[in-house]
Amino acid sequence: MLKTQRVFSLLVVLLLLTYSCKERQQDQTDASSKQMTENSDPLPSWNEGATKTAIIDFVNRVSQEGSPDFVPVTDRIATFDNDGNLWSEQPLYFQLFFALDRVRELASDHPEWKQKQPFKGVLEEDMDAVLQSGMHGLLELVMASHAGMSAMEFDSIVTNWLSTALHPRFNRPYTELVYQPMLELLDFLRSNDFKVFIVSGGGVEFMRTWVPEVYGIPADRIVGSSIKTEFSYENGNARILRLPEIDFIDDKEGKPVGIHKVIGKKPIFASGNSDGDLQMLQYTASNNLPSFMLYLHHTDEKREWAYDRDSHIGKLDKGLDEAAARGWTVIDMENDWKLIYPFELP
Amino acid sequence: MLKTQRVFSLLVVLLLLTYSCKERQQDQTDASSKQMTENSDPLPSWNEGATKTAIIDFVNRVSQEGSPDFVPVTDRIATFDNDGNLWSEQPLYFQLFFALDRVRELASDHPEWKQKQPFKGVLEEDMDAVLQSGMHGLLELVMASHAGMSAMEFDSIVTNWLSTALHPRFNRPYTELVYQPMLELLDFLRSNDFKVFIVSGGGVEFMRTWVPEVYGIPADRIVGSSIKTEFSYENGNARILRLPEIDFIDDKEGKPVGIHKVIGKKPIFASGNSDGDLQMLQYTASNNLPSFMLYLHHTDEKREWAYDRDSHIGKLDKGLDEAAARGWTVIDMENDWKLIYPFELP
Numbered sequence: 001m002l003k004t005q006r007v008f009s010l011l012v013v014l015l016l017l018t019y020s021c022k023e024r025q026q027d028q029t030d031a032s033s034k035q036m037t038e039n040s041d042p043l044p045s046w047n048e049g050a051t052k053t054a055i056i057d058f059v060n061r062v063s064q065e066g067s068p069d070f071v072p073v074t075d076r077i078a079t080f081d082n083d084g085n086l087w088s089e090q091p092l093y094f095q096l097f098f099a100l101d102r103v104r105e106l107a108s109d110h111p112e113w114k115q116k117q118p119f120k121g122v123l124e125e126d127m128d129a130v131l132q133s134g135m136h137g138l139l140e141l142v143m144a145s146h147a148g149m150s151a152m153e154f155d156s157i158v159t160n161w162l163s164t165a166l167h168p169r170f171n172r173p174y175t176e177l178v179y180q181p182m183l184e185l186l187d188f189l190r191s192n193d194f195k196v197f198i199v200s201g202g203g204v205e206f207m208r209t210w211v212p213e214v215y216g217i218p219a220d221r222i223v224g225s226s227i228k229t230e231f232s233y234e235n236g237n238a239r240i241l242r243l244p245e246i247d248f249i250d251d252k253e254g255k256p257v258g259i260h261k262v263i264g265k266k267p268i269f270a271s272g273n274s275d276g277d278l279q280m281l282q283y284t285a286s287n288n289l290p291s292f293m294l295y296l297h298h299t300d301e302k303r304e305w306a307y308d309r310d311s312h313i314g315k316l317d318k319g320l321d322e323a324a325a326r327g328w329t330v331i332d333m334e335n336d337w338k339l340i341y342p343f344e345l346p
Numbered sequence: 347m348l349k350t351q352r353v354f355s356l357l358v359v360l361l362l363l364t365y366s367c368k369e370r371q372q373d374q375t376d377a378s379s380k381q382m383t384e385n386s387d388p389l390p391s392w393n394e395g396a397t398k399t400a401i402i403d404f405v406n407r408v409s410q411e412g413s414p415d416f417v418p419v420t421d422r423i424a425t426f427d428n429d430g431n432l433w434s435e436q437p438l439y440f441q442l443f444f445a446l447d448r449v450r451e452l453a454s455d456h457p458e459w460k461q462k463q464p465f466k467g468v469l470e471e472d473m474d475a476v477l478q479s480g481m482h483g484l485l486e487l488v489m490a491s492h493a494g495m496s497a498m499e500f501d502s503i504v505t506n507w508l509s510t511a512l513h514p515r516f517n518r519p520y521t522e523l524v525y526q527p528m529l530e531l532l533d534f535l536r537s538n539d540f541k542v543f544i545v546s547g548g549g550v551e552f553m554r555t556w557v558p559e560v561y562g563i564p565a566d567r568i569v570g571s572s573i574k575t576e577f578s579y580e581n582g583n584a585r586i587l588r589l590p591e592i593d594f595i596d597d598k599e600g601k602p603v604g605i606h607k608v609i610g611k612k613p614i615f616a617s618g619n620s621d622g623d624l625q626m627l628q629y630t631a632s633n634n635l636p637s638f639m640l641y642l643h644h645t646d647e648k649r650e651w652a653y654d655r656d657s658h659i660g661k662l663d664k665g666l667d668e669a670a671a672r673g674w675t676v677i678d679m680e681n682d683w684k685l686i687y688p689f690e691l692p
Contacts, residue, residue: 074564151606195566208610218420219610220541220566229606231599231625238625238632240606253577260497260575260586262608264554264565279577279584286584 042188044338045181045345051336054329055185058292062268063192069290071268073193078269079223079259079280080186082200082207084314085273085296086215087178088167090305093313094174095206098161102145110144119144143244147227151205151240158209172343175214180345181337182296185271186215194269199223199259201251201276205242223258225250251276256283268292274314278322285326293328295319300334303344388534390684391527391691397682400675401531404638408614409538415636417614419539424615425569425605425626426532428546428553430660431619431642432561433524434513436651439659440520441552444507448491456490465490489590493573497551497586504555518689521560526688528642531617532561540615545569545605547597547622551588569604571596597622602629614638620660624668631672639674641665646680649690 046052062071083089103113103122113119118137121129130137146154167174189196198207198217204224211217226247232239250258256279259267270277270284273296281293297316298307309317323330331337339345392398408417429435449459449468459465464483467475476483492500513520535542544553544563550570557563572593578585596604602625605613616623616630619642627639643662644653655663669676677683685691 074558197566204610212420220543220608222610226607229603231602231629233625233628236628236632238602238629240602256577256584256586257575261572262566264550264568279579282579282582283577283584286582 042191043181043184045184047336047338049336051329051331055292055294056188058269058290059188059192059194062290071289075265075268075289076189076192076194077263077265077267078189078194078196079199079255079263079267079271079284080182080196081272081274081277081280082198082202082211082224084298085179085271085277086182086186086198087174088304089314090307091168091313093202094167094177095202097165097174098158098206099141099145101161101165102157103141106144142227146203146206147242147244149242150232151229151242154205154242155209158206162210170341175210176343177341178214179337180339180342182271183215183342186217189269190216195221197221197223197259197263197267199250199255199270199280201225201249201254203227204250223250223262225254253279255280259283270294271296272319273298274316275319278319281319281322281328285328293323293326294331295323295328296331297333299332300337300340302334303340304333306334388537389527389530391530393682393684395682397675397677401638401640402534404615404636405534405538405540408636417635421611421614421635422535422538422540423609423611423613424535424540424542425545425601425609425613425617425630426528426542427618427620427623427626428544428548428557428570430644431525431617431623432528432532432544433520434650435660436653437514437659439548440513440523441548443511443520444504444552445487445491447507447511448503449487452490485592488573492549492552493588493590495588496578497575497588500551500588501555504552508556516687521556522689523687524560525683526685526691527683528617529561529688532563535615536562541567543567543569543605543609543613545596545601545626547571547595547600549573550596569596569608571600599625601626605629616640617642618665619644620662621665624665627665627674628668631674639669639672640677641669641674642677643679645678646683646686648680649686650679652680 042056043052061067061069062076064070080086083093087094100122103119107113107119107123110119113123118130118133118141121127121133122141149157162173162175165174166172167177170177186196196217198211198215198221200207200223202224204222204226207222207224208219211222212219228243228245228247229240230243232241248254248258255277259280266287267284268287268289268291270281271294272280284291285293295316297320298305298314300306307314308320309315320330322328388402389398407413407415408422410416426432429439433440446468449465453459453465453469456465459469464476464479464487467473467479468487495503508519508521511520512518513523516523532542542563544557544561544567546553546569548570550568550572553568553570554565557568558565574589574591574593575586576589578587594600594604601623605626612633613630614633614635614637616627617640618626630637631639641662643666644651644660646652653660654666655661666676668674
């Protein structure tokens with residue numbers, strides 16, 4: 001592949017811009033899981049060790065009234081990156097698979113695409129040609145697959161895609177490739193009255209179609225990249241229309257900006273897996289309250305993937321250095337997790 | 347005054363652009379008030395009549411399991427305009443008083459303002475001159491008072507102002523000029539598991555300094571106008587800086603867009619008081635679920651103010667017509683409310 005590293009980092013921010021209006025499940029709060037965590041291991045899929053201990057200690061320290069590090073409930077904000085942090089992101093961001101499938105699906109209405117890059121490359125499975133089309137070509141792919149419809153239509157399109165598309169390696173729906181240990185961590189935080197938000201470079205509207213059901217995080221707690229929208233009102237029919245223009249890129253410096261924009265408070269707990277999350281972790285580390293910074297290091301070639309400093313997706317380089325220098329907690333996937341996906345549960 | 351109507355509607359959208367990171371109180375949910383509402387009048391400051399009955403009937407219909415109009419908790423989204431709807435907005439938007447005071451406060455650092463409109467007009471209390479400076483001049487006022495500092499500094503500036511500034515007519519802090527009947531309505535909705543959001547043309551960062559404490563609505567449930575911000579990171583000091591550029595105007599067509607952007611779901615309950623809220627109400631009325639549209643009509647010259655179709659602030663003209671045509675509920679302030687402000691409580 002050509003210039004993959006640079007072009008793929010464009011893909012990160014370009015292809016994943018979107019938001020919507022579906023939510024199948026309320027934020028799973030408090031009561032139900034609280035009891036569980038008091039009586040048993042809150043993180044059963046995590047191996048015993050420094051990582052697990054550090055997480056549990058922090059959550060207990062800030063949650064227990066009377067603790068010198070006690071943090072009031074209103075300030076217990078936790079932010080999680082999504083791609084490569086709550087679900088896998090290899091061999092390509094899953095939303096990118098969606099965009100490519102969508103272009104193939106629309107191709108019959110666009111005979112001109114057979115002669116026109118980057119669409120020609122997508123249709124001929126020539127990824128080199130796609131990537132050679134550069135930023136402009138990638139934008140064309142985004143807009144062709146993510147704009148030009150109402151928010152409700154886009155929601156249906158993504159929902160349909162998710163119900164049929166299968167991951168090339170695992171041959172399972174993408175939404176099954178979420179990390180069981182992280183699902184437990186989300187529950188553990190919520191059972192201690194944390195408000196848990198997604199803060200992802202992915203498109204907010206893409207995520208809203210499945211995040212509420214899969215993670216138990218409601219539509220209004222998802223911060224992501226977005227395209228512009230406008231209000232349309234005709235004959236009593238009120239709709240939000242998706243326009244072919246970028247509104248916000250929720251990556252790198254964009255993450256603290258997105259957090260401030262939507263959440264309005266500094267997190268005390270931030271979790272990510274790439275250099276795109278570094279600014280979010282720096283922002284969290286600057287909180288005057290006790291805070292916890294967590295990196296997920298992909299070290300598990302067998303069960304998932306192993307990649308870091310040189311990866312074209314989810315590159316973790318500066319973040320790894322800063323984590324070491326500042327004593328942030330780094331999950332070693334291979335050693336810290338008993339299993340990866342929920343389907344491995346006994 | 348010159349061209350007041352047009353220029354004031356510019357003020358609406360221009361002067362109130364901002365957001366921040368303070369929250370003093372968690373969303374007041376459920377348990378505590380639930381018991382109260384089951385045993386007694388949930389809206390004690392409302393006179394008996396069609397308006398009160400319509401509100402209570404709707405909330406009961408959508409909240410009671412087994413009701414044909416039952417709406418699941420995840421879809422119980424309520425959105426409230428703020429200025430003129432939850433607190434007063436006369437004789438000027440309160441955020442505008444802040445901007446004018448701020449310019450006066452900064453004047454000693456800006457000797458050039460004595461000769462330069464619109465600042466000269468502000469310093470000489472010559473509002474005609476201020477308004478004559480038009481859109482460009484007003485933008486200068488906004489940026490001088492709302493940009494050029496960190497989010498945290500802005501938060502302190504607003505908090506300090508609110509703790510000393512007094513409303514010219516009532517000689518009380520602005521945050522005491524909230525409507526007691528509406529506070530009861532917010533509680534009633536929350537006690538029935540509604541998620542309550544502010545959706546205001548006012549600046550989100552301005553509102554975040556006081557809304558959590560005064561309304562019990564947390565920082566992440568405030569949708570408002572905003573200026574652009576950027577992430578700054580120097581020597582471990584992570585800050586959000588406020589830039590002199592408009593990001594989003596949460597008024598008219600902007601309201602459904604803002605709701606979609608931040609909340610991600612269509613409301614089933616929307617409450618406003620001006621034509622700037624009409625699109626939010628239209629959007630809510632288009633919900634496939636049962637929905638309730640509520641306008642507050644300022645009819646009480648004695649206790650508050652009376653204004654509607656010709657007002658330079660909070661103009662309610664098209665909205666009044668559409669409410670009548672579509673059977674939306676309209677609060678007649680004079681007749682529907684026993685009292686206006688909390689300080690009138692016995």
